[in-house]
Amino acid sequence: xxxxxxxxxxxxxxxxxxxxxxxxxxxxxxxxxxxxxxxxxxxxxxxxxxxxxxxxxxxxxxxxxxxxxxxxxxxxx
Numbered sequence: 001x002x003x004x005x006x007x008x009x010x011x012x013x014x015x016x017x018x019x020x021x022x023x024x025x026x027x028x029x030x031x032x033x034x035x036x037x038x039x040x041x042x043x044x045x046x047x048x049x050x051x052x053x054x055x056x057x058x059x060x061x062x063x064x065x066x067x068x069x070x071x072x073x074x075x076x077x
Contacts (some may be wrong), residue, residue, distance in 0.1 A: 016034040028056050035067050045066060 020031055036044065036077035046056045049065045059065075 007051050018067050020067055022059050022065065024061045026059065026061070028053075028059060031065070031067075036064050 001029075020035065022031075027046050029039035032045055033039040033040040042056065045054055045065055045067060048068045052063060052065070053059060
């Protein structure tokens with residue numbers, strides 16, 4: 001499955017606010033908790049990057065994910 005790997009320039013700038021470069025030990029839950037204040041929001045990241053993520057339990061260092069604005073609880077489809 002193809003994914004966007006970060007360049008050294010992107011790593012030095014990440015996170016940019018709307019993008020994150022996956023680091024060793026990261027999970028979608030941890031990224032969501034840091035970005036949105038709650039790990040359960042990992043689905044927002046998963047949906048926005050579905051073309052790169054086959055299994056939300058398997059993400060890889062160097063992948064670059066977009067971080068869309070979080071939707072308030074209860075408003076997700």
